Amino acid sequence: MNGGTGRSEGGRASGRTDGERVPGHTDSGQAPGYTDRERASGRTEDKRTPDKRTPDKRTPDKRTPDKHTPDKHTEDKRTPGRTDREQASWTRARLGRCGPPLDLLTACFDRHVYAPHAHDEYTVGVCVGGAEIIDYRGDRIHNGPGAIVVLAPGEMHTGGPANDTDGYAYRALYAGPALLTEGTLGGPPHFREPLIDDPELAAALRAAHTDLSTCPDPLEAESRLPWLLTALARRHSTARPAADDPVPGARGIARTVRDRLADELLAPPALADLAADLGLSRYQLLRAFRTTMGIPPYAWLAQHRVARARVLLESGLRPAEVASLVGFADQAHLTRWFRKVLAVTPATYRNSVQDPGR
Incomplete structure (x- = not known):
């Protein structure tokens, strides 16, 4: 709200501040300028001249709005009520x-x-x-x-x-x-x-x-x-494009990669290093693994980790403990994959398998 506009709360111009008396008006509430006879007869119409600084209610305020204060009806063209992103x-x-x-x-x-x-x-x-x-x-x-x-x-x-x-x-x-x-x-x-x-x-x-x-x-x-x-x-x-011929020995390559990932699930080797050990490019290794297993290496390892996590959760360990023991970055990482594979959270699964009524 701009203090330099001179507007009152109702939007009209005000010629006085709160508590300021209107000139010519007494505290008794009686309008001055009448004789005793007029007061006795009850003919005491208010003859005061309206304060010219107070605009009539029917007269709109025609003053130019403060250019520094946007009109309340003017909205951002981009999205009403939204700030810059x-x-x-x-x-x-x-x-x-x-x-x-x-x-x-x-x-x-x-x-x-x-x-x-x-x-x-x-x-x-x-x-x-x-x-x-x-x-x-x-x-x-x-x-x-x-x-x-x-x-x-x-x-x-x-x-x-x-x-x-x-x-x-x-x-x-x-x-x-x-x-x-x-x-x-x-x-x-x-x-x-x-x-x-x-x-x-x-x-x-x-x-x-x-x-x-x-x-x-x-x-x-x-x-x-x-x-x-x-x-x-x-x-x-x-x-x-390089030839898309099947990679010779793709099934054996996929098994070798799978076994290495399972053995080193806490710190799996880089695929580029595995490919070099097998005399392949990384692209050839990925093709051989995808063709044989139907999914990429990271997805296979994530599902293997979930299987290991289930065993640990069934033993009573909490999800936060299990995540680090099977190689997930944190509990959120475990939860994301657990839900993808089993459609429930690790905590829900743990509570379910430990239910005495099962």
Whole structure:
């Protein structure tokens, strides 16, 4: 409320402060200027001249509102009652234990405009809301929900909201060139078109980004991100895909990887190291494991951990204790996977199996 407007609580101009007497008015309540005969006869109409500083109730206040105080009927064009959302958070994941880092960005902006800049890695982003404009390679890219944007290393770009009402939100990851060459031939891939329409891949990238931003498990990051980035390069770049012939000995490879993960569930080895031991690329190892087991390595290990957790919960241990004993990052990580596999929380399961009536 602006104190310089001179308005009263009712919205009308007031010529006095609380408790201030109106000039010419006595405390007795009798209007001055009448004779005794007039008072005796009861003819005492109030002859006082209305205070000119008090506007008539029927006369609207025509004063110009204070320009510094927005009118209460004026709302933000973007969303009524909403303040600016200028939020960004970074998460660093590692591709396998002691593996290279990979950064994940979660951003939601109303007005932020990036200065021209470049990255050393490929920028792979998925728009999840609003509308964004990106200046890149001399063109202006209009990006909306569900689209994938790929920006090459070292290439200048900028970005900002496409209009004044919607803002923009996106998820991005920053991947070294080697991650996009594992399933292709001929060096780093080139993307002729930075804007890619691939709903299935966009949904998979967004889901992986969300999960890893919540819990950046190294084995999960190494199982999911290289696989998705290889798919991106094989489907949409100029690079030639490597042959998709079955990996010789895939069943034996999968069993070897499975056994190593089970034996080292508290600190599982990096897939890149396992692949090197077997004379394979990481992409070949992932293909062999997925083809044989039907799921990626991190998902198999998570289910194996859940099976081990069930035994410990049945013995009476609490979920917080069990999580660390089977290799989950914390109780929340255990709970997430327990619900995926068994549809209940670890605490609910523990209480159920310990019920004397069962």
